[in-house]
Amino acid sequence: MKKQKQPHRKTGRVVAKSGPSGAVRSVAHGEGSGAAIRDPATVNGAEGKASAAAERFRAGVRTPGFRIALSVFLAGVLTVAGSLAIPHEFAFFELGYLFTLSIYDLVLAMLGLSVAIGMAERRGEVVSIVFAFLGVITPMLLFFDPIFSAILQSPLGHELFLIAPIAVMLSGVVLWLPARVRRIAAPLAAAVVGFSFALFIGLDDFGIGIKEFAFAAVLGALWILVIPGLMLGPFRGAWLTIPARIIGSWLMVIAVIVTVSLYVPLSPDAPPLPELLDDQSLAPLDPAVEDGLTEAPESFDSPVDDNAIPPPEFGDNPLLGGRRNGEP
Numbered sequence: 001m002k003k004q005k006q007p008h009r010k011t012g013r014v015v016a017k018s019g020p021s022g023a024v025r026s027v028a029h030g031e032g033s034g035a036a037i038r039d040p041a042t043v044n045g046a047e048g049k050a051s052a053a054a055e056r057f058r059a060g061v062r063t064p065g066f067r068i069a070l071s072v073f074l075a076g077v078l079t080v081a082g083s084l085a086i087p088h089e090f091a092f093f094e095l096g097y098l099f100t101l102s103i104y105d106l107v108l109a110m111l112g113l114s115v116a117i118g119m120a121e122r123r124g125e126v127v128s129i130v131f132a133f134l135g136v137i138t139p140m141l142l143f144f145d146p147i148f149s150a151i152l153q154s155p156l157g158h159e160l161f162l163i164a165p166i167a168v169m170l171s172g173v174v175l176w177l178p179a180r181v182r183r184i185a186a187p188l189a190a191a192v193v194g195f196s197f198a199l200f201i202g203l204d205d206f207g208i209g210i211k212e213f214a215f216a217a218v219l220g221a222l223w224i225l226v227i228p229g230l231m232l233g234p235f236r237g238a239w240l241t242i243p244a245r246i247i248g249s250w251l252m253v254i255a256v257i258v259t260v261s262l263y264v265p266l267s268p269d270a271p272p273l274p275e276l277l278d279d280q281s282l283a284p285l286d287p288a289v290e291d292g293l294t295e296a297p298e299s300f301d302s303p304v305d306d307n308a309i310p311p312p313e314f315g316d317n318p319l320l321g322g323r324r325n326g327e328p
Helices: 040-061 064-085 092-102 104-119 123-142 144-153 155-174 179-204 211-235 238-263 273-277
Strands: 015-018 024-027
Touching: 040 064, 040 211, 064 092, 064 211, 092 104, 092 179, 092 211, 104 123, 104 155, 104 179, 104 211, 104 238, 123 144, 123 179, 123 211, 144 155, 144 179, 155 179, 155 238, 179 211
Parallel strands: none
Antiparallel strands: 015 024
């Protein structure tokens, strides 16, 4: 008696096959033979990287350096917001740091150098950038008049309007350089930014040398230059290279746009003179005046009143020096 062959029953059992590449494929009940499941090693690797990045972020936030930098950053933001929100008369100290925030191109250059500070691997690199920045500003503000006079007499005096775009360009180029070159280029760019910033401060107070204004302006510049970089420092790594180069590209494009705008001639807002003379809304002139037979009156505002009191002459006004020379 022959043994009957039992029909094969399909079950939901997963049959694993490994190909030449080691990829795992499965054939299950109700699925096609090509259905694929992700490699567990790949899944575990992606989850491990995400968890490692999250842990690294939490560790950076817990560092004392980040907390101190964040506190200083928030204190500066609250100070500026309070100065602008509360109606009051601004002191020279307030006008100083508000003046720094108003120089948009140099603020962008300082932020670019701040990213370079965040990418610095050694504390000496940060110190060199800050010292180069202050090392140019300090003598410029202490002896601004003789230094500025010497600059005006030099060939640089005719090209001072290009200093700020050059500073923005250099701060963008620094972010594209490799780390070993950036250690030398970043302090040089900081010196150019400091030179441009000192010119803005010295020309804004008209040579008066208001100490509170200058001190607050430099303090605000240091806040922009150092604090964001110190906040970024605990998270430095290879991931920061591409964002830094994107920021550097933006800075270089902005520098080019600013430079081109300085050479574009400005169109006058007022229409040409013949159009004003032909305007129908103006009162017509006397034909005798147009023909040159009569002189035009000095003022068209109001007719001359013969009974009006004549205005005082400058020689009779003691506030203007009148009668001072005639007295014995």
